[in-house]
Amino acid sequence: xxxxxxxxxxxxxxxxxxxxxxxxxxxxxxxxxxxxxxxxxxxxxxxxxxxxxxxxxxxxxxxxxxxxxxxxxxxxxxxxxxxxxxxxxxxxxxxxxxxxxxxxxxxxxxxxxxxxxxxxxxxxxxxxxxxxxxxxxxxxxxxxxxxxxxxxxxxxxxxxxxxxxxxxxxxxxxxxxxxxxxxxxxxxxxxxxxxxxxxxxxxxxxxxxxxxxxxxxxxxxxxxxxxxxxxxxxxxxxxxxxxxxxxxxxxxxxxxxxxxxxxxxxxxxxxxxxxxxxxxxxxxxxxxxxxxxxxxxxxxxxxxxxxxxxxxxxxxxxxxxxxxxxxxxxxxxxxxxxxxxxxxxxxx
Ligand SMILES: Nc1ncnc2c1ncn2[C@@H]1O[C@H](COP(=O)(O)OP(=O)(O)OP(=O)(O)O)[C@@H](O)[C@H]1O
Ligand SMILES: [Mg+2]
Numbered sequence: 001x002x003x004x005x006x007x008x009x010x011x012x013x014x015x016x017x018x019x020x021x022x023x024x025x026x027x028x029x030x031x032x033x034x035x036x037x038x039x040x041x042x043x044x045x046x047x048x049x050x051x052x053x054x055x056x057x058x059x060x061x062x063x064x065x066x067x068x069x070x071x072x073x074x075x076x077x078x079x080x081x082x083x084x085x086x087x088x089x090x091x092x093x094x095x096x097x098x099x100x101x102x103x104x105x106x107x108x109x110x111x112x113x114x115x116x117x118x119x120x121x122x123x124x125x126x127x128x129x130x131x132x133x134x135x136x137x138x139x140x141x142x143x144x145x146x147x148x149x150x151x152x153x154x155x156x157x158x159x160x161x162x163x164x165x166x167x168x169x170x171x172x173x174x175x176x177x178x179x180x181x182x183x184x185x186x187x188x189x190x191x192x193x194x195x196x197x198x199x200x201x202x203x204x205x206x207x208x209x210x211x212x213x214x215x216x217x218x219x220x221x222x223x224x225x226x227x228x229x230x231x232x233x234x235x236x237x238x239x240x241x242x243x244x245x246x247x248x249x250x251x252x253x254x255x256x257x258x259x260x261x262x263x264x265x266x267x268x269x270x271x272x273x274x275x276x277x278x279x280x281x282x283x284x285x286x287x288x289x290x291x292x293x294x295x296x297x298x299x300x301x302x303x304x305x306x307x308x309x310x311x312x313x314x315x316x317x318x319x320x321x322x323x324x325x326x327x328x329x330x331x332x333x334x335x336x337x338x339x340x341x342x343x344x345x346x347x348x
Pocket of ligand 1: 108145181252
């Protein structure tokens with residue numbers, strides 16, 4: 001896999017080509033100070049007008065403290081944890097909010113290549129669904145996949161001697177869509193030929209895949225030949241699709257043809273060694289999980305301790321825990337408020 005192949009698989013490269021066949025998305029350039037913030041191991045929470053977090057404030061001038069005259073107050077200068085300025089990105093924040101609103105208020109965030117799939121557990125709803133920049137930052141700052149995009153996107157490329165291409169980092173916001181994991185497939189293309197299809201969520205057994213094997217193979221094959229084949233910049237690549245309940249196929253993502261992309265139910269050896277993946281004469285090899293017996297643990301389980309908690313446990317940064325707990329609390333309060341509002345609005 002060459003560096004150029006990785007460059008070609010950036011979202012902003014493939015999206016314009018396949019716009020009609022994928023989920024509506026917006027791309028915002030990521031300012032350098034935001035990149036620095038994402039890579040900074042220090043503070044987790046971002047203050048800003050997009051979230052109803054109150055400003056980090058450790059002086060005791062709020063009304064509760066005034067009422068509670070019995071409690072000895074710690075003068076700000078002697079506070080064990082003096083206030084730490086959370087970064088603010090007013091211009092970027094308003095652009096992101098505007099984009100989120102125009103996509104219906106809920107988005108799936110990613111960078112040039114990766115989504116923070118390894119960090120979904122940290123979110124309040126254990127999902128990548130984001131409604132604000134704070135939601136996105138919490139996921140991004142907890143994700144090794146995002147750090148990989150930012151720091152070593154060409155790590156597994158074979159042409160290490162050539163200079164790294166310049167990357168313009170981008171925040172990708174995709175309209176949130178409830179995708180059923182059993183409808184997702186990964187497709188491997190070599191020399192512009194579809195050689196293999198794998199169930200994407202291979203840790204689960206889905207009876208409908210077994211029952212509809214031929215229809216699925218046909219639908220994906222047609223989608224490939226009608227819309228994908230010869231339309232991409234590379235002749236070797238991996239594309240992900242979603243087959244919805246009406247049988248319509250959508251493009252979800254494009255990935256480099258190589259080790260950096262998970263080969264799921266195939267091995268890269270099989271996929272690269274002369275097309276020896278037990279292809280049928282008339283089409284690609286298709287692998288899916290065929291019984292409960294072969295169900296495996298979820299591949300993201302091992303990512304459950306993010307960098308931030310490792311830092312915490314080694315005592316490197318006590319602020320991080322404080323920031324994190326504050327953010328969680330404010331998210332919790334916000335969602336409780338929303339629930340109350342919804343209940344009030346519900347017809348009797
Ligand atoms: N717009 C969306 N709304 C909701 N969920 C989505 C959306 N787009 C993708 N997903 C879900 O998130 C998963 C990961 O998305 P995507 O393939 O874009 O991330 P990725 O980081 O490129 O993953 P990989 O490393 O496997 O290539 C998808 O398999 C799908 O289940
Ligand atoms: Mg991908």
